[in-house]
Amino acid sequence: MNLNEFKKKAAWAALDYISPGTIIGIGTGSTVFYFIEALSTIKHLISGVVSSSISSTNLLKNNGINNILHLNDFNSLEVYIDSADEINNNMQMIKGGGAALTKEKIIAAIAKKFICIIDETKKVNILGSFPLPIEILPIALSFILNEIIKLGGKPKVRKNVITEHGNIIIDIYNLNIYDPIAIEKKISLLPGVVTVGLFALRGADIILMGTKDNVKIIEK
Ligand code: 5RP
16 A cells, blocks of 8 residues: 555645636645645646645745745635545544644635545544644643643643744644544633644545545545
8 A cells, every 4th residue: 555646646636626717725744745746737727825834835836836825915715725634524634743733724714615635544433543733832831731631631742843933732642532623622722722733613625535446535
């Protein structure tokens, strides 16, 4: 099983969802790497992109996509293409493995359509085997570690990672996320939390899942 091949298939299939003249939200990660390669083949057809991270911005430039627009200039986008660390049957996701969750969540919030491109290993029944990332203000570390333990999670500070916003990432292990919306709300309300990597209130609209045989399309 070559997961990169599955990711690539899903990423190229996302081209079918790009309308000429639109501005595309771009996620972050190894699956999005393939999408950026695919997008470069139709770059003359799109009006621009909004990037979710410095690494994606660099990849876009390396692929000749230079019309990179500022997130703050938009409150609506036609489509957002990104991957996930896990996604359940209700299209709710864990994201943030690449530490880009804050911009990713803002782009997801303004996108009319979130298309999630994954290899088949990302599809799960219950979220939480992948540790849940949260971005927090450094000053809140001690408080938040304690609150997460009270919730039954095992928090670990991600080593050697400072986000683009100068914050730190905690990965939460051992959470069985039976009610993703409740957990998203609960953790988001803790003072000092910037972003929770649970995308449950705003999940995906379409999943493109690369498998050995084909790309499965799952719609809400
Ligand atoms: C980055 C993300 C990514 O979408 C997620 O980590 C999946 O990455 P990959 O495509 O490399 O498996 O949320 O913050």
